[in-house]
Amino acid sequence: MSAFNRPRLLAPGPVEVSPDTLRSLSQTQIHHRTPEARKAVLEARANLSKLLGADFEVLITTTSGTGAFEAAMVSLLEDGAEVVCAEAGKFGKRWGQMAEKLGYSVTYVSTEWGKALTPQAVAAAVQGKKALFITHSETSTGVLHDLEAISKAVRAINPEILIYVDAVTSFAVAELRPQAWDLDVIVSGSQKGVAAPPGLGFAMLSPRALEVLNSGKANSRRYYLDLAKELKSQQNGETAQTPAINLIQALTVSTSRLVSIPLEDLWLEKEKMNNALVAAGLALGCSNFAERVSPATAALVPPVPLSGKQVAEAMKARGARAAAGQDAFKDSMFRISLMGYFDRYDALAVAGILEDVFAGLGVQFERGVAVKAAWEALKDQTPELVGQ
Numbered sequence: 384m385s386a387f388n389r390p391r392l393l394a395p396g397p398v399e400v401s402p403d404t405l406r407s408l409s410q411t412q413i414h415h416r417t418p419e420a421r422k423a424v425l426e427a428r429a430n431l432s433k434l435l436g437a438d439f440e441v442l443i444t445t446t447s448g449t450g451a452f453e454a455a456m457v458s459l460l461e462d463g464a465e466v467v468c469a470e471a472g473k474f475g476k477r478w479g480q481m482a483e484k485l486g487y488s489v490t491y492v493s494t495e496w497g498k499a500l501t502p503q504a505v506a507a508a509v510q511g512k513k514a515l516f517i518t519h520s521e522t523s524t525g526v527l528h529d530l531e532a533i534s535k536a537v538r539a540i541n542p543e544i545l546i547y548v549d550a551v552t553s554f555a556v557a558e559l560r561p562q563a564w565d566l567d568v569i570v571s572g573s574q575k576g577v578a579a580p581p582g583l584g585f586a587m588l589s590p591r592a593l594e595v596l597n598s599g600k601a602n603s604r605r606y607y608l609d610l611a612k613e614l615k616s617q618q619n620g621e622t623a624q625t626p627a628i629n630l631i632q633a634l635t636v637s638t639s640r641l642v643s644i645p646l647e648d649l650w651l652e653k654e655k656m657n658n659a660l661v662a663a664g665l666a667l668g669c670s671n672f673a674e675r676v677s678p679a680t681a682a683l684v685p686p687v688p689l690s691g692k693q694v695a696e697a698m699k700a701r702g703a704r705a706a707a708g709q710d711a712f713k714d715s716m717f718r719i720s721l722m723g724y725f726d727r728y729d730a731l732a733v734a735g736i737l738e739d740v741f742a743g744l745g746v747q748f749e750r751g752v753a754v755k756a757a758w759e760a761l762k763d764q765t766p767e768l769v770g771q
Contacts, residue, residue, distance in 0.1 A: 388702035393733060395522050395552060395680040395706060397574035397581050398723025404579060404637045408629055415628040421620030423632045428617065430638035434554065434577070435569060435587055436646050437561040442613050443634075444584040445627045448551040448572030451584025453481060454608035455568045456514075459545060459595050462486060462602050464513040469505045471528070472496055472521035473709050474549060479516065485602075496712055497682075499675040500528045502536035509537050514545040520553035523709045525673035525682025525718060527557055531564045538565055545592060551575055552679040554585070555641055556653045556722055567592040573630065576653075576679070578723040579637040582630045586610060637724075654678040656721045656730045659757035663734035666756035667741045667748055672708075672716045680720045682708075689744055691717040697740040703733070727761050 392399045413419050428441045435441070444451045460466070468479030469492045479489045492508045494500055500517070509515055515537060519530050534546055547568040553559055554569065555576035561569055567589045574581035588596065588610070595601070596611055612623040641649060660681040661671060668686035685694050694717040695707040708716040721729060734757035738750060 385702065391703040391733075391736075392723065393698070393703050393705050393719045393721070395575075395718050395720040395722065396572075398578055398720070399725065400578050400580060400633075400637060401640065401724040404633050404724075407633045407636045408580070410629075410632065413628060413632075415622070415626050420626075420628050420631075423628065423635050424617060424622065424626070425620040426635045427631050427638065430635060430642050431577075431585055431587070433642045434638060434646065435559070435561060437569075437587075437589075439561060439569065439587040439589055440593055440614060442586045442588070442610055442617055443622070443626070443631065444586060444608070444613070445582065445622075445624070445630075446584040446608075447574075447581065448549070448570055448584045449477070449481075450608065451572065451586040452478060452547070452549065452570045453485070454584075454605075454610050454613075455547060455570060455586045455588075455592075456482060456485060456487070457602045457605040457608055458610035459568070459592060459601050460487060460514060461600050463488060465490070465511065466514040466516060467492060467505070467508045467512050469493075469500050469508075469515060469517040469528075469533070471498060471500050471524065471526060472518065473523035474551070475516075475518035475521055478518070478547070478549060482516065496524050497526065497672045497674055499526055500533065502529065502532045505533050506536035506540045509541045509544055512541065512544055514547055516547045516549070518549040518551075519559065520550070520557055520677040520679045522552045522680055522718075523712075525671070525677050525680040525716075527553070527673075527675050527677035527679075529675070530566070531560070534564045534566060545595065552677065552720075552722065555649065556679045557677060558647075558650050561587070561589065573634055576722050577634065577638050577641065579634045580630060582627050583634060650678070652727070653722070655761050656725065656727055657681055659727070659730035659760040660719055660721065660733060662756040662760040663730075663737050663753035666752045667737060668746060672712075679722050680718050682716050682718045684716050685741075686746060689746070690714040693744060694740060697744055698736060701736055701739060703736050730757050730761065733757075 554571035
């Protein structure tokens with residue numbers, strides 16, 4: 384990396400955080416059983432609730448999002464429960480694999496990477512099942528699944544099923560309406576849309592999920608990942624176990640900026656910023672990997688004969704950390720994101736970086752074409768980019 388270039392974290396998580404969030408981590412260490420700590424926990428929970436836009440109970444775990452998802456499984460589901468895992472990528476499949484390890488009976492509904500799950504296929508599998516696990520924004524493919532339509536179709540078949548949503552990269556980024564869409568468990572993490580450091584998970588529970596939680600029928604073999612115990616503590620600003628209180632303090636700072644923006648405006652701006660990245664890539668000869676583009680991640684297929692890994696490595700050489708594809712698609716695409724502490728002008732900078740990268744890799748194009756395309760995407764909503 385040239386000494387002239389500042390490092391940029393453009394991967395779809397972890398993300399860049401604001402200077403004031405970083406400064407909050409340098410405060411004097413506090414004890415987690417103090418009024419100051421309780422204030423931080425309550426403020427963080429309140430901010431997360433505002434960003435969710437729903438009357439859900441918000442619980443913070445000192446884990447990644449994966450730990451929060453496991454906590455929600457073992458705290459709500461009985462031993463051996465029959466569940467459905469709807470997946471179309473690496474992270475969607477994770478929840479089925481986790482459920483198998485925990486002794487649940489898993490039925491998979493799968494579609495190929497890059498494609499969107501269909502409501503009909505998911506609904507066909509849920510009769511008699513206790514829970515559905517589904518990923519809203521699939522980080523490995525850049526696809527945003529139509530959660531509203533899927534939930535509606537599923538409820539028509541099984542009204543009482545618990546719908547678990549992996550919203551790790553959609554929370555505070557993409558349109559997400561848990562009450563209107565009749566969802567039950569929303570899971571996310573600190574290192575994505577809320578632009579905080581890694582280390583915290585969020586499990587947000589609907590009234591239906593709370594009723595199940597309080598019924599006492601779930602797997603009793605849990606201790607640290609016990610959301611019933613956490614609920615009693617966190618409603619009073621405490622935590623059942625020692626929390627990462629420094630990270631929670633940082634979370635209150637990062638989310639305070641976000642809640643100052645109307646939620647629908649936040650979603651719209653994030654979508655425009657991601658559309659700008661997509662537009663820049665298309666202008667340079669890339670194509671979308673995702674059938675239905677998530678505002679959290681631009682998953683772009685570079686022009687032949689380039690590989691996604693080549694592009695990601697060339698970006699890294701310029702100080703910009705992107706991500707190649709994953710698993711069988713590691714060479715098929717590269718993924719870039721502005722989920723974190725970025726604004727629309729950063730999208731223009733990334734478009735410029737892409738021009739340098741592609742020129743360096745031998746692609747012929749007119750200089751400025753990617754930046755111009757990004758500007759056009761920022762001016763309008765440009766829905767034609769979705770699925771192009």
